[in-house]
Amino acid sequence: MATDPYFIDHPARVRAIQGEMVRQGVDVYLGSRLRTISWVADAFFPWRTYMVIPRDGLPTVFTFVIDAARAADDSWLGTEHVLGYGPMGGQDQITLLANEIHRSLPGGKGVIGIESGMGTYLPEGHITHYEYEALRAAFPEAELRNSIGIIDELSRVKDAGTLNRFREASRLVDVGQAAVLDAIRDGGYRGKSETEIAGIAIHAMRKAGSEWDWTFTGGQEIASGHRTGYAAGACTPASRRVLQAGEPLMVDLHAMYRLGLGDHSHNYLLAPATDRQRWHAQNFVGLMRLLLETYRAGLSPSGLADDMLDYAEECGFAEYMVPGFEHGIGLLGDEWRIGTHTGPFPFWTDPDHVYRPGELIICAVQYACPEEKIGFRYENPMLLTEGGNEVFSKFPLEIEEI
Amino acid sequence: MPNLKYLSPEWAAEALRRLRAQLSPEKMKHITSSMMTVYTHCPDGKVRAVYYALKEGAFEQLVIAEGELPDAEFIIKGDYDTFAQISRAELKSRKALMSGKLELKGNLVKALSLAVIVDRLNEVLATIPTDY
Numbered sequence: 001m002a003t004d005p006y007f008i009d010h011p012a013r014v015r016a017i018q019g020e021m022v023r024q025g026v027d028v029y030l031g032s033r034l035r036t037i038s039w040v041a042d043a044f045f046p047w048r049t050y051m052v053i054p055r056d057g058l059p060t061v062f063t064f065v066i067d068a069a070r071a072a073d074d075s076w077l078g079t080e081h082v083l084g085y086g087p088m089g090g091q092d093q094i095t096l097l098a099n100e101i102h103r104s105l106p107g108g109k110g111v112i113g114i115e116s117g118m119g120t121y122l123p124e125g126h127i128t129h130y131e132y133e134a135l136r137a138a139f140p141e142a143e144l145r146n147s148i149g150i151i152d153e154l155s156r157v158k159d160a161g162t163l164n165r166f167r168e169a170s171r172l173v174d175v176g177q178a179a180v181l182d183a184i185r186d187g188g189y190r191g192k193s194e195t196e197i198a199g200i201a202i203h204a205m206r207k208a209g210s211e212w213d214w215t216f217t218g219g220q221e222i223a224s225g226h227r228t229g230y231a232a233g234a235c236t237p238a239s240r241r242v243l244q245a246g247e248p249l250m251v252d253l254h255a256m257y258r259l260g261l262g263d264h265s266h267n268y269l270l271a272p273a274t275d276r277q278r279w280h281a282q283n284f285v286g287l288m289r290l291l292l293e294t295y296r297a298g299l300s301p302s303g304l305a306d307d308m309l310d311y312a313e314e315c316g317f318a319e320y321m322v323p324g325f326e327h328g329i330g331l332l333g334d335e336w337r338i339g340t341h342t343g344p345f346p347f348w349t350d351p352d353h354v355y356r357p358g359e360l361i362i363c364a365v366q367y368a369c370p371e372e373k374i375g376f377r378y379e380n381p382m383l384l385t386e387g388g389n390e391v392f393s394k395f396p397l398e399i400e401e402i
Numbered sequence: 403m404p405n406l407k408y409l410s411p412e413w414a415a416e417a418l419r420r421l422r423a424q425l426s427p428e429k430m431k432h433i434t435s436s437m438m439t440v441y442t443h444c445p446d447g448k449v450r451a452v453y454y455a456l457k458e459g460a461f462e463q464l465v466i467a468e469g470e471l472p473d474a475e476f477i478i479k480g481d482y483d484t485f486a487q488i489s490r491a492e493l494k495s496r497k498a499l500m501s502g503k504l505e506l507k508g509n510l511v512k513a514l515s516l517a518v519i520v521d522r523l524n525e526v527l528a529t530i531p532t533d534y
Contacts, residue, residue, distance in 0.1 A: 065510050065511060065514065068510070068511045069511050072511070079509070079511070079512075083509055083510065083511065084509075084510040084511045084514075085510065086510055087500060088499040088500055088502075088504075088506055088510070089479075089480070089498075089499050089501075089502040089503065089504045089505035089506060090479070090504075090505030090506045090507050091499075091505075091506055091510045095505075099507075
C-alpha cells in the first residue's frame, strides 16, 4: 500500500471523523454531500447517496440500488457497508437510514450530525427538507445538529495520495491540451465546431486514462468568439459554433483520476489577430505571471484580489477583470467554496481566509471584454506551500496565435 | 390430501417436504442463507413467522416461530392476509414489496439477486392444499 503514490488512508479518515464526533458530542453522523461520500468512501456515487458514520466501526453507505453493487466493488468499504435503497417496503431511504442510525442511538436519544446548508454547487447534496422532517419524526427525542464543519475542516489540507491523484488528473488534462493544439494548428481549426474540439480533447484524455469529464458545467468548456467574453465570466459548455479566423478560442479541459480532478484552461487567438486582441492577451498573461509568482500560504483571497486588481488598474485593464482569482477544490463533489464556514455570508468563501500550507485551490482567473467579443480564462490546480505554490498542469502559460 | 391449516406444524412439515423434493440445490443456486417471513395480524391476533435455513442450496430448516423470533439474513414482514394472497397466487410478491404491503429487511442488492429463488419457493408453497 505504501508504495502506491495514490494511496489514501481512508480508515484513518474515518477515525479522524469519529474523534471529532466524540469531541463535538455527535453520536452518529449522517453524511449526504457528494464531497463527504467521495472523501470517505473513495468511489464515484452519481445518485443520491447517504453515509451513516457511527462513533465506532465502519460507515455504511446507502445508494440507489441499481448502482450499489458497482459502487461497493469500487469502494474500500465493500458489499457489507455499501448497500442499496429502492422503492420497496422496508428498503426506502428513510427506513434504511432510520434503522442504521438507531443502532447508534439507543432509545432514540442523542445527537445526529447532519449536513445542512446551501451552495452554489448544484450537486452539493445537503439534506433536503423532506429528509430532515422525516428523520425528525423518526427520532423525536434526538437532536439533529448541523455538523458540516467536521468534514470541511478535516478535508481542508490535502494528503500526499490526494495531491498525487490531482497531479495525475492534471497530466491527463495536459494530454488533452496537446491533442487540441495538434488538431487546430496550421489551419486545422477551420470547419471545426466547439463540440468537435471538446471531442478531440475527451478522446485523448480518455485514451490516457481519464475516468470522467467531471464538471457539471458541461464536461469540457470550449468557447470561441463572443462566447469567450461573457460579462462576469461564464461556464461555457461547448456549443455547435464553428471556429472562425480572427477570433479568440478558450479551451477549458477537465479530467478525473480516482476522484482527483484536473482542470486547466488554455487560450488561443485564431489568426489573423489584431493589435488590440494582442494587447488584451498581453494583459492577461502578464497578470497571470504576477499571480503565479505571488500565490503562497499565508495570503488570503481578498488580499490577493486587491493586489491583482491594483496591478490591472495600473496597467489600464481593471474593467476587464472578474474580481476573483480562485475557487476551492477537493475530491469529486468538493468544488467552489474555499475553507470552512467563517465568512460574512453563510456558506460562501470567507474572503479573509488565510491559506495554510497544503491547501489546494483552483487558481481561476477570468478576463472578459464583451464589447470586443474577447475573453480569456486560466484555471489550474494549485498547491499552496510556505514559500509559494505548485501548479499541477504544466501546459505552458501563453496565448498562441494559431 | 386433506387441506392443511396455514402455518400449522403440519403445513410446515409438508412445505419442507415439498421444497426438498421440488427445488434442487441447483435450482436454489447453491445459496447459503436464512430467510424469515413474519406474519402480522394472524386470524388469532398473534404474530407468527416461518424461518427458512438453506445451506448450499439445500433446505435445512423450515420452522414456525412465535413469540421471540430468531434473526435471519432476510426478514420479510407483512399482514397474514397479504401472505395468504401471495400463497394463493392472487398477488405477486414483487408487487407486494413495491407497494409497501411487505417490508424487507436485509441487503437489497443481494435480495434482488435472490428474488427468482423466492418466486420458485412461493410457487411450491402455493401447491399445498391449504385452509387460510
